[in-house]
Amino acid sequence: MSNLLDEKFTVVPGVFNPFAALLAKRNGFKAVYLSGGALTSSYGLPDLGMITITELADMVRKIHEVTDIPVIVDADTGFGETLNVYRTVRLLEDAGAAAIQIEDQVSPKRCGHLDGKEVISRENMIEKIRSANMARKKSLIIARTDSRAVKGLDEAVERARIYIDEGADIIFPEALTSVDEFKYVADKVDAPLLANMTEFGKTPLIDAGTFERLGYRFVIFPVTTFRAAARAMDETLKALKSDGTQKNIMNNLMTRAEQYDVINYKFYEDFDKNIAERDKKML
Numbered sequence: 001m002s003n004l005l006d007e008k009f010t011v012v013p014g015v016f017n018p019f020a021a022l023l024a025k026r027n028g029f030k031a032v033y034l035s036g037g038a039l040t041s042s043y044g045l046p047d048l049g050m051i052t053i054t055e056l057a058d059m060v061r062k063i064h065e066v067t068d069i070p071v072i073v074d075a076d077t078g079f080g081e082t083l084n085v086y087r088t089v090r091l092l093e094d095a096g097a098a099a100i101q102i103e104d105q106v107s108p109k110r111c112g113h114l115d116g117k118e119v120i121s122r123e124n125m126i127e128k129i130r131s132a133n134m135a136r137k138k139s140l141i142i143a144r145t146d147s148r149a150v151k152g153l154d155e156a157v158e159r160a161r162i163y164i165d166e167g168a169d170i171i172f173p174e175a176l177t178s179v180d181e182f183k184y185v186a187d188k189v190d191a192p193l194l195a196n197m198t199e200f201g202k203t204p205l206i207d208a209g210t211f212e213r214l215g216y217r218f219v220i221f222p223v224t225t226f227r228a229a230a231r232a233m234d235e236t237l238k239a240l241k242s243d244g245t246q247k248n249i250m251n252n253l254m255t256r257a258e259q260y261d262v263i264n265y266k267f268y269e270d271f272d273k274n275i276a277e278r279d280k281k282m283l
């Protein structure tokens with residue numbers, strides 16, 4: 001079983017490619033969240049459940065290829081009904097996912113912090129959780145409930161309890177609107193909890209220490225690295241357009257040395273050299 005629950009509390013930055021995951025590990029984070037919102041934006045697409053399981057599994061595999069940091073994967077609604085959820089969990093786990101998050105939204109899903117979303121019935125979600133639970137061998141199942149915004153806090157608490165009873169390992173109560181609401185859920189739900197600290201949504205900015213004190217086991221910052229990178233790229237392009245040179249923004253750029261360090265360039269170079277030298281000796 002994944003060891004994600006060994007820690008008392010884990011701060012989890014969102015990532016959308018292997019480079020971001022490598023950077024997160026380098027900065028001391030113990031897990032990353034492969035965000036659907038960030039990944040789809042990086043593809044130039046909306047977060048409306050339009051990407052395929054193959055695309056998502058491929059990104060999990062690519063991240064897993066270069067780093068052993070545990071990856072929590074946002075699998076949206078599970079890519080379909082019970083049978084699809086089964087296959088989704090199998091594919092994501094095989095690709096290296098440590099935990100897989102499935103939410104109780106109606107398809108096409110949307111960002112949990114937008115208005116106008118809908119939730120599926122409890123029964124329908126129970127089937128998905130059972131299916132996910134049967135499919136997984138060593139990954140953890142995170143059940144996200146979007147019901148707070150649609151049916152109120154008590155429905156979210158009720159669903160959380162049911163989802164845990166049906167085999168979910170972690171509960172993700174989506175789009176809570178205050179510290180008091182996070183506290184309410186923590187007091188009422190006896191299960192490992194994950195808080196979502198996304199920006200520009202329904203949740204005010206709350207720091208990691210507060211979530212830890214409230215008893216949450218994880219806090220994700222799902223789209224923060226994407227938003228920071230997006231802003232940085234935009235400003236860089238503006239400078240290039242107006243100045244025709246990068247002279248004035250050199251301090252904003254990661255150096256080649258740092259970039260190569262992040263991707264373990266030297267390891268591959270040495271590896272190749274060692275093999276070539278061994279071959280020479282053998283001749």
Ligand SMILES: C[C@](O)(C(=O)O)[C@H](CC(=O)O)C(=O)O
Pocket residue numbers: 014034035036037038047074110111112113196198199201222223
């Ligand atoms: C956590 C989330 O599912 C994501 O895809 O990262 C999004 C985040 C966001 O859009 O800000 C969400 O639905 O909360």
Ligand SMILES: [Mg+2]
Pocket residue numbers: 035036037047074076
């Ligand atoms: Mg998402």
